[in-house]
Amino acid sequence: MDIMLREELSKIYSAVPEGDCSGCGRCCHESVGASFAEAEVIYQDIKAMPAEKRKQIIDRIMDYYFDVYQIRRKCPFLSPENRCEIYASRPLNCRIYGHWSRQEYENNLDRLKCSNDKISQVLVEKYGYKVKQDYLDFSIGFCNDFRGRLLSSDERNELYDSLIVLDSKMFVRKGLRLAYEDKGIVEHIVDRLLSKEKIFEIKMRGELSPGMMNRLKNIAVLRIGAV
Numbered sequence: 389m390d391i392m393l394r395e396e397l398s399k400i401y402s403a404v405p406e407g408d409c410s411g412c413g414r415c416c417h418e419s420v421g422a423s424f425a426e427a428e429v430i431y432q433d434i435k436a437m438p439a440e441k442r443k444q445i446i447d448r449i450m451d452y453y454f455d456v457y458q459i460r461r462k463c464p465f466l467s468p469e470n471r472c473e474i475y476a477s478r479p480l481n482c483r484i485y486g487h488w489s490r491q492e493y494e495n496n497l498d499r500l501k502c503s504n505d506k507i508s509q510v511l512v513e514k515y516g517y518k519v520k521q522d523y524l525d526f527s528i529g530f531c532n533d534f535r536g537r538l539l540s541s542d543e544r545n546e547l548y549d550s551l552i553v554l555d556s557k558m559f560v561r562k563g564l565r566l567a568y569e570d571k572g573i574v575e576h577i578v579d580r581l582l583s584k585e586k587i588f589e590i591k592m593r594g595e596l597s598p599g600m601m602n603r604l605k606n607i608a609v610l611r612i613g614a615v
C-alpha cells in the first residue's frame with residue numbers, strides 16, 4: 389500500500405516543473421496543508437526515522453499544534469540547518485510554492501486571510517478562545533528569488549484534483565468513510581497519534597501545563613515508534 393501510494397504521488401508530483409532558488413527556507417515558516425495520501429506517506433517516513441530524530445520531529449509537531457494560534461513557529465519539518473527533513477515526501481503545496489504568478493499568489497493570500505478571520509470568530513463564539521493577532525497578520529509573502537515555469541490555475545487545480553482522486557482510492561481500499569477537511573500536516577499527524585476531540589478541547593481551554601505537554605509528547609513518540 390505504502391509503495392503504491394508513493395508511486396502514485398510521484399506521478400502527480402512529476403507534473404510540477406523544475407525550479408531553482410537559494411534555499412533560504414523563508415517559505416517554510418509555517419506548516420502546510422496536505423492530503424490524506426501525502427500525510428500517510430509522511431507519517432511512514434517519520435516512523436522510519438532513527439529514534440532520536442523521530443522524537444525531535446514529534447516534539448516540534450506537538451509544540452506547533454498546541455501553540456499554533458498563539459506563537460508563530462516554523463514548519464516542524466524544517467531542521468535547524470534550514471533543510472526539509474521530509475524533502476522526498478514533502479507535500480504538493482511545498483512543491484508548487486514558487487510556481488504561482490504574483491497576482492494569483494496574492495489573491496490566494498487574501499482568501500486565506502478571510503478564512504483565518506472567520507475561523508478566529510468561530511473560536512471566540514464557540515469556545516471563548518482568542519487567536520493572537522500575530523497569527524492573523526502573518527503570511528509568507530511571494531518569493532522573488534525563485535526561478536521556474538509558472539503553473540496556471542488550471543494546472544494547479546488538476547494537480548489538486550489528482551490528490552483528491554488518490555485520497556478517494558485510498559479510502560475505498562481501506563474501507564474508510566470520506567470526511568474531507570482542510571488539514572495541515574501537523575494536524576494529520578497529531579490526529580493519528582492522540583484523541584482528536586480531547587486534545588482540541590485541551591488546546592481551546594489553554595490549560596496545558598508543561599507536565600501534561602511532556603506526557604502527551606511521550607505518548608505520541610511511543611505511538612509512532614510502536615511496531
Ligand code: SF4
Nearest residue numbers: 409411412413415531
Ligand atoms: S522558494 Fe524562495 S523563499 Fe522558498 S527557499 Fe527558495 S528562495 Fe527561499
Ligand code: SF4
Nearest residue numbers: 416463465466472482
Ligand atoms: S514540509 Fe519541508 S518544504 Fe514543506 S514547509 Fe515544511 S520544511 Fe518546508
